[in-house]
Amino acid sequence: MQFCPKCGSIMMPKREGDKTILVCPKCGLKLRPQGNVRISKKVEHKETERMYVLDTEEIFRGVPRARGIKCPKCGHDEAFYTIIQTRRADEPPTRIYKCTKCGHVWREYE
Numbered sequence: 001m002q003f004c005p006k007c008g009s010i011m012m013p014k015r016e017g018d019k020t021i022l023v024c025p026k027c028g029l030k031l032r033p034q035g036n037v038r039i040s041k042k043v044e045h046k047e048t049e050r051m052y053v054l055d056t057e058e059i060f061r062g063v064p065r066a067r068g069i070k071c072p073k074c075g076h077d078e079a080f081y082t083i084i085q086t087r088r089a090d091e092p093p094t095r096i097y098k099c100t101k102c103g104h105v106w107r108e109y110e
């Protein structure tokens with residue numbers, strides 16, 4: 001249920017074209033449902049990407065090298081290897097690698 005921000009009456013849903021809008025029966029104010037779920041998801045994704053970029057030096061400091069892991073960029077078969085937990089607890093840990101030759105960083109989800 002949505003109340004009119006102008007007069008406080010209960011807004012009534014009404015079809016307008018192929019969308020459903022909310023109309024106030026008292027003052028006639030129209031509201032369109034906010035469709036910004038995708039936008040906020042995109043921002044979250046960008047923040048995650050930025051975290052990887054910023055923390056790469058820190059993450060790979062002192063981690064062991066693993067042989068037999070092929071760099072997707074240069075084909076070298078040795079990389080630094082570590083597992084990190086993203087900030088969201090409901091996401092699985094992420095394995096990340098850094099090529100010891102070209103420095104390329106990539107990740108794999110568990």
Ligand SMILES: [Zn+2]
Binds near residue numbers: 007027
């Ligand atoms: Zn109203």
Ligand SMILES: [Zn+2]
Binds near residue numbers: 099
């Ligand atoms: Zn490489």
